[in-house]
Amino acid sequence: MPHSSQLPIFSAKDELLKYFSKSPTCVVIGETASGKTTRIPEFLYEAGIGSSGCILCTQPRRVAAITVATFMAGELQTKLGELVGYSVRFEDVTSQHTKIKYATDGIILREAMSDPLLKRYSVIIIDEAHERSLQTDILLGVVKKAQQKRKSFGYSSSMVLKVIVMSATLSVDLFSSYFDEAPILYVHGRLHPVTTYNISEEEAKVEQDYLWRTMVAVVQVHRANPNDGDILVFLTGEEEIESAVRTLREVSKSLQNELNCNGLQAVPLYSALSPEAQMLAFRQKDKRELDKGLRRVVLSTNIAETSVTIPNIKYVVDSGKVKQKCFNPKTGVEYLQVNNESKAQAKQRSGRAGRLGPGECYYLFSKEKFDKEFKETTEAEILKSNLESVVLLMISLGISNVLEFDFIERPPNDSVKAALKLLVELEAICEKTSDGKIGSDIGFQLTKLGKVISKFPLRPEYALTLVFGNEDGCLDDMLSIVSMLSVENLFNRRAAQQAVHSRFNLESEEGEATEAVKCWSKFKHGSGDLIGLLLMFRYVNQNEKKMSLQKVCWENFLNPKSIKQAMLIRAQLAKICLSLGWKLTSSGSGFEKVRLCLYKAFRQRLALLGGEKKYYNSAGHVQVDIHPSSVLHKKLPSAVIYNELVQTTKTYMRGVSIVNEDWIVDVHQ
Template structure:
């Protein structure tokens, strides 16, 4: 069945259409990030037309009378770019730096550049940015955009943030793990520093929760310390369409809808939301096949991905203008939901799903789970359309299903591994983690499981205090498992190889996976050049060493079906980690080239909590909990003779529980390297 007969929409008066229009249309307004099509307007004129500029006096009044402002501004009202400028114009920069946090690197960089441009400043001077692998600021910087990880490092260095006069937490509705941690720390700082002003900003969030959280009113001081301000926005109308019947494959439906829009709708770029990199890659491949069949050229339809694993340059490509007759199609994860507004977007396609981390405390494992999105997420995605003219939003689910969605996505604090958070808080001197004031308290079982894991890794002692290794693990921008792996490599004499492996594990995908034809056969044959029986992590090491030995060239990656941009990012990450370890921790690097046994022992010494053995049924069982798991199809061990014992790095839940980043081990290593965690018992199958 072709796309013409499969998807019919855009005619709300036709009862036979697959899509039905929502009569209550949603609105989205222009933003400071959109390049106004009226070219004769100056940047200042564009800026002054933004809705947030009408509320300058209200914002200043709230900040004068309250320490914390909860700012609810509709999508595109100008919150992210205008609030820092308003504060700068009113002299807040004279009292200290105006700091703005963003949940993602690309939003921090692009917003900083836009604000510098609007202010007529050189980017990196008065207006700067700080994020992983990029620092563009100096001692004269007064407005500083940061990722949330950077402000956490700032709190390490300066617990009261005395250099800052205002801290703006943008896109607070995302409620990821580090956001909630920062919100809790800012509450403690605010009690000590009454002069520090805090602004919590978002388009879709539980404003009352944040207001009550930052309200320090007491009997001795009955005055409220926080207030909510809601900002209206100037909006273009969005029509929202739903499916009449559920679709079997939302990736296929996304591709069909893109082609339908391109053939039937007037000019306007398309933004489609999918859950992850693998789905985006599949959708782009399918879309290009459609283009070939229908004789649509790249000059007519320019398709681009947008996800966190892309290099900074590749992420910024989506913001570049195309020629007049070219329609731009961006297929993105939720990285495109907030803060950054891609110019020219008129049509949005929402698959209705999102990929979340979910922590199973009983097994101490994080799972990547694809779940239905929330209504707040759907509204946020819809707000990406209609920025320059009336827009259309296509939701690939029924209106009845939308009504069943939860109002908001569960905060990551309630569904994530807390070991990194606990390490960070303890390094900041907060000993009683169980009594720390989070905006949403995490489940006690998650907290206790994370503490148990840190104790097993040697990061904390029996009294709950940080060990020397724990202090280093708190400083490193890695998970505790990966940090432990690096620390163990010092004693085992394989730190050079382990650093390469850990760096490779920071990117999502290094192999190219064509889905059909000769390309898939060729890619599989080329992967054989690197694969070894010892598992995925040793395979990653072989790939990295071969990439460096061949000059880190794009030609080498093309020949062996490798992802060039991801491997280039690995090189960047490795260089940064090596610089940190040598300068800050005086770590010396050594190498073992004799065999992989030492490297595998080192991996086992850190990843021992995630060990599994081959059950007589042909599947693997985790040593802890005896849960059945399966080798992921992308693992180099998937079609090989299955080893008796493995450790793994990640669990993915689709049709089954699949494990990835696998390394083969010997069962005696668990007793030798983790005798505090395992003991041997006399049971069948020689289980530990």
């Protein structure tokens, strides 16, 4: 790892500070390994730019905010939370002495609800802007408005808000024009050259599953370059990565039987892994691994595109694919789709091979396909997302006419109107006028109920469950369910596939799966999946008092990271509830009250059983099916609510719960 003073950004320090001093807004292009995320806040602090307040650097991902803040606290020889701190959802490690703060975009948006001018901050750095996450796009508009208002209010020069937008790609004209032709500053980033290779057009025409093509490429790189740096592989998601890990572990056994060929150490990296499992990718090899000569292969989602450096990576194998969430506002269906990555992403991924020395990147697509079919930049998330939470947040920020908001790139009107319509039906917002049109010129405002909902950093329906739980005497239960819904991958399927073999002496994967299913059966309930989440939380909470959380999760094939996060979320939500004067009451062993509350909150996500035993949802009258993972799969109750719709081979309902037919009449009267 190069010493910090050797980072490329140091050669541009004086020039950067000159522009930062005189320009209210700057756009900085800094390639991977330039040092922009860590050193620009440090430069500003040392130069006294923004000394009247706090220097803020926003991140799209919590792992980046925490990791970079921890690193910089060490670099500046200060305790984390003092000079340097971070703030992510449900975790604030800052103090009144904090001058350099790393935070997720969502945290700052919520801060803007109580302080639209963001007066605490003198400089706001919006990092990784090229990722175009949904919250980043909204934050750009909120920060721009705060900057303009501070200027119009005649703030002193020391209180004028400075904005720095940082991107790792060259396509930054959009950011510059959005901020009134702000100057664009370029910082050379890559420390070492990276040679890139594409497969030929002829190879590309051969029908092959891209996961299999990726595995073949890894083995070829390993054989051609023995004992010479580790390999980073980019895939689309957890399921693919775990499949690839199993494949490479089997391949490693046969490779070690070959002459002069060492084995492979396959290491997964994705957001749902426990912190301990994630750190396996980032730690240095120990003596045993070095003695064995095992080559590490890190199989990752795009989390490795911009996170901290993975040591010893010399080779990158890029599948060229990325999994993206899409949304159809007419049907209300969200679905995951595997698409080609953007050209900007491809460049970013290849750069990971050049951080510690000369590297090589193997693209598993042809140059012709790259030129013709790959988009220049990553499509903004706001163009293809469900906007109900964003629209509620924007109205909470005082942006009454969402359709007229100064977006850096305007989302489809249909998506905005669908979100407004849902929020009106949930009685969270109402129009400022009585013309009856969704999206009138004057706009919307929060209702009394909406003001309560907006206090929770949750999806509107999730917040509603807490409101109804308080009214109906089962708030404690609702907190448990909502907290479990707020995290992913509660079941540790990886442990079910791997750990059970040694624990129960089972010889087949089928047997392993059976043992896991037996453990998970205690978390099932005949009324549906949501009560099952409540049973899971109660079980873990009760047994954690007798043994460690880690042990409870290990014995029941649960993901300790997800369970721990759910407990943290629950504690924070409970604080908000208590601040509202609510009492944490429970329904005890009966679940009728809980189910009714869930129905009232999720009533816009109702599906009824129609002719030919098919379900149709009430929102878009779309034919839907109960997901195979649901406890209600194949049971066909007459009416259900669901947490979300996902589209794969069919349109599936997930998080399903049975609805009593008499409730439908009562609630809708």
